Amino acid sequence: MRLRLSFDRPSRRDLTVFAGYCVASAVYIAIGVTWIDFLLSFWVGLGYLLLAAWLIPTLVRRLA
């Protein structure tokens, strides 16, 4: 019997969404490493993510 790990391949759209979150994460990490208090609260993380992954993209789409 051969065991094989199967990996579901993401679509281009999935990868685009993932890339957006990676950019948001890189900015979050940069701020957090500079100002460590930024990393301490889940609510700050949630607020940041809503801003970066929802509010700003929504505003940009509306303005475009």
Added chain:
Amino acid sequence: MSWAAHDLEPYAIQKHMRLKVAFVPLLIGSYSPDLMTKWFVYGIHLGPWDLKASNPEQFHRGWPGFGFTHSLLFGVVIGLIIWKVFGSKLWGVSFCIGQFAHALTDTCDTLGTMLLFPWTYHFHVGAWAYAGQTGRMTDAAAYFSGLGSIWDLVFIVYGLYSWRILTSQYFDEVIYRADAFWPWLNRTVPRDALVVIYRAAFFYGASRWIAWTIWAHVIHNYPYDLSWGGPHWVPAAHP
């Protein structure tokens, strides 16, 4: 104690239980043992006052203290209260499972948890050092230098490998359908924002893991020690 695992484990549990659990109470349950205590373990400054437990590890995990929050009984009692008060068995059970995950994960450090409280024996695997008594920064440096950090990494990799659980399609088909909380929130919050809220704990856990690792090993050069019970450069607390 764990730093990012409590953010990440609920996604792994959700993946395996699908509609049998609700994500929000699962996450609240996963956070619940430390919700009221962590600030007093590390201490805070309030104007002229410094508030900190005189014996942080005893306060956090022991008895007398708030160690009972890391017991299975605590999860069952709060789960039953949620079930009876809010009339939702799903929320009660989900909270309970999340709290169990936290209590079991924390047995992996050197201090362990009183899993079967009121029996005050500390179940401990001792894989990584408990260093909460040394303060937040030293604790972070120690945690992200030992096997605890690897434990967190396992859940980050598992979450990325199981990437479909983070998609909007999975949110629509499983997360939203499993729990009336999401349709209720959807009355005031757009669906796209709900997906972001659902992903937030994973984002927070994974990003924080990278940030603390950079902080500990690039900025401050704390040494890695992946040996059992390490890192041994920090004074670990034991039962």
